[in-house]
Amino acid sequence: xxxxxxxxxxxxxxxxxxxxxxxxxxxxxxxxxxxxxxxxxxxxxxxxxxxxxxxxxxxxxxxxxxxxxxxxxxxxxxxxxxxxxxxxxxxxxxxxxxxxxxxxxxxxxxxxxxxxxxxxxxxxxxxxxxxxxxxxxxxxxxxxxxxxxxxx
Numbered sequence: 561x562x563x564x565x566x567x568x569x570x571x572x573x574x575x576x577x578x579x580x581x582x583x584x585x586x587x588x589x590x591x592x593x594x595x596x597x598x599x600x601x602x603x604x605x606x607x608x609x610x611x612x613x614x615x616x617x618x619x620x621x622x623x624x625x626x627x628x629x630x631x632x633x634x635x636x637x638x639x640x641x642x643x644x645x646x647x648x649x650x651x652x653x654x655x656x657x658x659x660x661x662x663x664x665x666x667x668x669x670x671x672x673x674x675x676x677x678x679x680x681x682x683x684x685x686x687x688x689x690x691x692x693x694x695x696x697x698x699x700x701x702x703x704x705x706x707x708x709x710x711x712x
Contacts, residue, residue: 566621626686627689630686637652649691
């Protein structure tokens with residue numbers, strides 16, 4: 561899937577925004593809270609955080625969408641990873657899922673709708689992919705804005 565194809569799927573974009581805090585704002589930019597993702601065709605997705613750090617979080621738009629839909633609390637997987645321990649990332653997912661279900665009782669319906677609409681493959685280990693992206697694809701780096709100041 562390309563960013564433009566996703567952008568054209570208005571009902572999917574609405575569901576992503578309402579249930580998964582992922583808003584598709586432009587055909588080439590996706591944001592989540594104070595995060596921005598650089599999306600270019602088949603290149604890895606580069607995360608820009610408001611604090612001025614950045615790094616690859618997924619190898620493709622499909623990989624990012626699968627991660628966000630399967631684990632809407634994916635940022636907690638990082639926060640509670642103890643510096644990148646995949647066992648702790650999996651534990652964070654196990655601990656976060658009941659809270660998500662309590663807050664969003666119809667989350668499985670939304671997941672199912674997006675899985676079908678976007679042809680997502682939930683059999684893929686999104687936690688492993690996220691861990692791989694963070695540990696092998698790139699290290700977090702400081703990012704400079706176009707004016708030369710630290711982004712964020």
